[in-house]
Amino acid sequence: MRAPVSSESDAFRLTLGAALLVAASVVIGALVDPLVGLVVFAAGVVIALLVYLSRAGSDRRPKLRAAAQAPHPHGATPGRRHVLVVANETLTGSDLREQILHGDAERVEVDVLAPVLSSPLHLGMTDIDDELQAARTRLERSLAWARDQGIDARGEVGDPSPTTALEDALRDFGADEVIVVTHHRVRETWQERAELERLRQELGVPVKHVVIGEEPPGSA
Numbered sequence: 154m155r156a157p158v159s160s161e162s163d164a165f166r167l168t169l170g171a172a173l174l175v176a177a178s179v180v181i182g183a184l185v186d187p188l189v190g191l192v193v194f195a196a197g198v199v200i201a202l203l204v205y206l207s208r209a210g211s212d213r214r215p216k217l218r219a220a221a222q223a224p225h226p227h228g229a230t231p232g233r234r235h236v237l238v239v240a241n242e243t244l245t246g247s248d249l250r251e252q253i254l255h256g257d258a259e260r261v262e263v264d265v266l267a268p269v270l271s272s273p274l275h276l277g278m279t280d281i282d283d284e285l286q287a288a289r290t291r292l293e294r295s296l297a298w299a300r301d302q303g304i305d306a307r308g309e310v311g312d313p314s315p316t317t318a319l320e321d322a323l324r325d326f327g328a329d330e331v332i333v334v335t336h337h338r339v340r341e342t343w344q345e346r347a348e349l350e351r352l353r354q355e356l357g358v359p360v361k362h363v364v365i366g367e368e369p370p371g372s373a
Contacts, residue, residue: 170201174194174197174198174201175194177193177197178190178191178193178194178197181193216316216320217316217319217320217323217352217355217356218355218356218357220319220320220321220323220324221323221327221328221356221357221358222357223324223327225324225325225326225327226325227325227326228326228327230262232260233260233261233262234255234260234261234262234329234330235261235262235263235264235326235327235328235329235330236253236261236262236263236264236328236329236330236331236332237263237264237266237322237323237326237327237328237330237331237332238253238263238264238265238266238295238306238331238332238334239266239268239319239331239332239333239334240265240266240267240268240291240292240295240308240334241268241270241333241334241335241336242291242334242335242336242365243291243294243295243298243365244265244294244295244298244299244334244365245298245365246363246365248363249332249334249363249365250302250304252332252361252363253304253332254302254304258303258304258305261304261305262305262306263299263304263305263306263307264306264307264308264309264322264326264328265292265295265296265299265306265307265308265309266308266309266311266318266319266322267288267289267291267292267295267308267309267310267311268288268310268311268312268315268318269284269285269287269288269310269311269312269313269318270284270287270288284313285310285313288310288311289310292308292309292310295308296308309322319352323356328356328358329358330358330359330360330361331352331356331358331359331360331361332360332361332362332363333349333352333360333361333362333363334363334364334365335362335363335364335365336364336365337364337365349362
């Protein structure tokens with residue numbers, strides 16, 4: 154199921170719709186009866202939920218699969234394996250290096266996608282300046298690590314919508330393999346949940362998961 158807020162335009166519409174529903178409920182409650190206003194609000198929420206559920210997932214698979222299979226303006230050099238690394242965490246570690254290279258650095262090209270990992274509230278209010286700067290820093294450090302490891306890599310900061318960011322990257326660069334790099338579970342963000350399952354269901358290429366950092370003592 155897709156996130157209800159997947160782009161800035163979605164966030165604006167959601168915020169505007171919620172404000173109008175609250176305003177209408179308050180006015181009706183004041184003019185008629187508070188209970189009637191509450192019923193109007195509840196009905197509006199139910200209708201919005203039904204509309205969302207009817208649209209959820211209707212076009213996700215065709216878009217991502219079509220993007221992965223389309224001609225790619227900046228695809229890998231012929232004869233080289235192209236790996237898309239989704240950097241939800243700064244890239245580091247020997248395990249990740251082996252997952253990327255498979256012992257053959259000369260035949261691998263890497264694109265690093267650094268998503269903007271914002272909270273639902275900040276995304277809804279389009280207040281993502283801090284998260285955008287964090288993504289830029291994560292990308293810079295990840296590319297520096299890749300250079301130190303002898304990995305041919307380039308990268309970009311992704312759209313605040315996880316789906317849009319992946320779709321853009323797949324359409325522009327393509328991928329023979331996708332590696333999703335995440336935090337350990339106790340630091341997992343709302344945008345990371347179900348990302349792996351979604352990609353594995355929708356893409357026709359291998360999708361791997363690498364967790365950066367050890368889980369703290371006592372964590373599940």
